[in-house]
Each structure stands twice: as structure tokens, then as C-alpha cells.
Amino acid sequence: MLAPGPNHSPVDRSLSVKIADTPDGFIVHSFAGDHWQTCRDYVGEKLGLSKWRPNGGGRHRFTADEIGKVVMAAVMAQTAPAKKVLARYGVRPKAAGITN
Secondary structure: OOOOOOOOOOOOOEEEEEEEEOOOOEEEOOOOOOOHHHHHHHHHHOOOOOOOOOOOOOOOOHHHHHHHHHHHHHHOOOOOOOOOOOOOOOOOOOOOOOOO
8 A cells, every 4th residue: 555654744645554474564665755663653554553663572463364454444534535637648738728
């Protein structure tokens, strides 16, 4: 799923979160260049996990069902981004009725 990254606006979708067979049950990737550990801690905080530690810190390992429920709750709680058109590409001014 794509979601807002840490310290990004609610309409941002630069953080990828995937369910995976890892101690935390997910992996993260930031398309905005945010550090993986910052993103992992951000998602973990939203899921109620403690901060990442190399030895796992004795945390409970969430099941795919538990993670799926939390992710779906987060998705349902999000507001839809505004559908404001910022720019149109490939439209010729005369064809669009725009004059100088």
C-alpha cells in the first residue's frame, strides 16, 4: 500500500508498506528518500509496535491478518486527496480555446 511518509502531508503517497515474512510483518520503502529505519519506526508506531531493535526486542510478531486489519483501518480513516487539476499536458492552447 502507498501512504504518507513521516512528516509528509496527508495526501502524499511516497511510502510503500508491504506485508512480508519479517519479524515485524512488513517492509517499507520511501520513494521520497526517507531513511528506512525512520519509515519503519513511523509505520510501527501506527501499528502500536516499539521502535526497531536489531535483536527484535522480544516483540510480539503480528500475523498477516492482524496487519491487514490495521492497514485496512488506516486506509478507511484516510481522507481522499483533493481532485483539483493542477496542470494538463498535451493540450494545445488553440484547441482548448485559450488565446494570448
